Amino acid sequence: MAAKKAQNKKSAAKSVSPFDNKGTRLHDIPPSTDHLTFMSQGWAPSPLEGVSAHPSVPFTKKRRAKLSKAYKGVRLVIPAGNLKVRSNDSDFQFRSHSAYSWFTGIGAADAVPDSVLVLEPIPGKNGHEALLFIHPRSPRDQDEFFRNARHGEFWVGRRMTKEETETRYGITVRHIDTLPKLLKSKKKVLVIRGEDAEVDKIVKATKTQDKEFATHLSEMRLVKDQYEIDEMKKAIDTTARGFDDMIKTFPEAVKSPRGERVIEGAFFTRARIEGNDVGYPSIIASGSHACILHWIRNDGQVKKGDLILIDAGAETDALYTADITRTLPINGKFSKEQRRIYEIVLEASNAGIAAVKPGADYGDFHAAAMKVVAHRMSELGVLPISPEESLRPDRGLHRRWMPHSTGHMLGIDVHDCAQARRENYTLAKLEPGMILTVEPGIYIHPDDEFVPPEYRGIGVRIEDDILVTKDGNINLSAGIPRDPDAVEKWVRKLAR
Numbered sequence: 182m183a184a185k186k187a188q189n190k191k192s193a194a195k196s197v198s199p200f201d202n203k204g205t206r207l208h209d210i211p212p213s214t215d216h217l218t219f220m221s222q223g224w225a226p227s228p229l230e231g232v233s234a235h236p237s238v239p240f241t242k243k244r245r246a247k248l249s250k251a252y253k254g255v256r257l258v259i260p261a262g263n264l265k266v267r268s269n270d271s272d273f274q275f276r277s278h279s280a281y282s283w284f285t286g287i288g289a290a291d292a293v294p295d296s297v298l299v300l301e302p303i304p305g306k307n308g309h310e311a312l313l314f315i316h317p318r319s320p321r322d323q324d325e326f327f328r329n330a331r332h333g334e335f336w337v338g339r340r341m342t343k344e345e346t347e348t349r350y351g352i353t354v355r356h357i358d359t360l361p362k363l364l365k366s367k368k369k370v371l372v373i374r375g376e377d378a379e380v381d382k383i384v385k386a387t388k389t390q391d392k393e394f395a396t397h398l399s400e401m402r403l404v405k406d407q408y409e410i411d412e413m414k415k416a417i418d419t420t421a422r423g424f425d426d427m428i429k430t431f432p433e434a435v436k437s438p439r440g441e442r443v444i445e446g447a448f449f450t451r452a453r454i455e456g457n458d459v460g461y462p463s464i465i466a467s468g469s470h471a472c473i474l475h476w477i478r479n480d481g482q483v484k485k486g487d488l489i490l491i492d493a494g495a496e497t498d499a500l501y502t503a504d505i506t507r508t509l510p511i512n513g514k515f516s517k518e519q520r521r522i523y524e525i526v527l528e529a530s531n532a533g534i535a536a537v538k539p540g541a542d543y544g545d546f547h548a549a550a551m552k553v554v555a556h557r558m559s560e561l562g563v564l565p566i567s568p569e570e571s572l573r574p575d576r577g578l579h580r581r582w583m584p585h586s587t588g589h590m591l592g593i594d595v596h597d598c599a600q601a602r603r604e605n606y607t608l609a610k611l612e613p614g615m616i617l618t619v620e621p622g623i624y625i626h627p628d629d630e631f632v633p634p635e636y637r638g639i640g641v642r643i644e645d646d647i648l649v650t651k652d653g654n655i656n657l658s659a660g661i662p663r664d665p666d667a668v669e670k671w672v673r674k675l676a677r
């Protein structure tokens with residue numbers, strides 16, 4: 182009995198949300214009846230002017246048609262996702278699930294949390310009808326628009342109406358409140374699970390089938406269409422300008438106890454001004470921080486004479502991200518040792534990029550880069566076995582200095598197509614339209630006794646974004662200096 186009481190108490194406590202069902206919080210002041218009445222009156226119509234079709238429309242139509250063909254008669258549910266709590270009643274900025282944005286074209290500006298794309302099989306026919314369930318602009322005769330801190334127009338901005346959304350994205354739009362009824366009607370169904378708590382509650386599907394569905398969607402994105410290639414170019418152009426901005430802050434950064442943050446801030450500003458955000462947390466790693474592969478604390482000092490490894494990518498409003506690394510001498514001049522390591526990495530990068538072509542094995546560019554790393558580290562006198570032996574899969578001692586792989590698919594996710602099957606990704610052949618990173622590095626930890634002291638603490642990575650073409654590849658980020666002389670010139674010109 183006592184246990185039962187305690188349990189009841191627990192569930193009652195659990196149901197107290199920082200938001201009540203109107204999206205108001207404990208510290209919000211309740212409105213009086215007069216206030217409510219007053220707020221429901223006196224609003225002029227305010228339609229969005231000039232809504233027209235989004236440039237993604239012809240592409241998303243094709244993507245949905247392809248998906249429809251693969252899943253005849255099956256209801257397909259792709260949620261945008263719910264808001265994610267940062268702490269207490271504050272959420273992270275919303276970023277829709279990549280599959281949702283890929284099939285709808287809805288990017289940063291128009292994505293509404295809790296929206297769901299459903300491909301509903303058309304009875305008696307092949308094919309599906311695409312139905313977009315959204316929480317449209319709320320009417321002014323209800324109080325959500327000014328009381329709901331999570332969704333209300335006065336708090337988070339105007340959402341589009343159903344009609345506006347249909348015009349812009351070319352999909353039939355329905356109110357989100359009508360979704361449960363549809364989902365409760367019996368039909369074979371597949372869902373992208375784990376993104377929307379309400380959808381997961383209603384749709385009971387087997388985990389294996391949902392996993393296969395996620396895999397299929399991931400694999401559909403391996404080859405990019407022209408819209409995506411153009412978005413990637415935009416992301417890379419913004420990132421290039423962001424690198425210029427960062428270098429300009431070097432003189433200020435060396436004066437600050439947290440110079441890495443000064444540099445990080447400059448990139449963030451550029452990414453936010455021109456695009457949606459950074460596509461992943463920037464790595465701003467000065468000195469030996471460069472040897473920490475995911476150094477995202479970025480709270481270190483930036484010292485003259487050090488190298489700084491910067492791995493940063495801007496995300497466009499359509500949510501495509503660049504992923505670019507440059508390693509730069511803060512004072513505009515590589516030391517002898519820094520240059521030697523830099524040149525090894527550059528040679529590995531060039532060898533890797535040269536191996537990117539249609540018909541090549543995905544693994545070829547990694548192998549080409551690793552060959553350079555093994556041989557050159559051997560020449561440096563640090564590899565205790567021959568490079569040939571080290572390159573055998575059962576040895577790999579050179580990987581002490583390059584523990585990560587040489588790249589990954591890139592697109593609407595920084596590690597794009599991550600649910601794809603190995604046989605269709607890392608064990609497959611490259612095809613025109615794929616975009617991937619080539620990102621070799623050498624990281625010599627400050628306490629690495631296998632390497633002469635003058636090399637310790639040096640970390641270098643060079644990362645470029647490569648488009649596979651019909652007859653080879655294009656390095657989309659080649660415009661950002663990578664040759665050591667050009668890098669020195671670039672830093673000296675801008676870091677003044």
Ligand code: GLY
Nearest residue numbers: 461492504595620
């Ligand atoms: N910035 C993450 C990566 O390079 O994979």
Ligand code: MN
Nearest residue numbers: 492504505644
């Ligand atoms: Mn990167």
Ligand code: MN
Nearest residue numbers: 504618620644
């Ligand atoms: Mn990368």
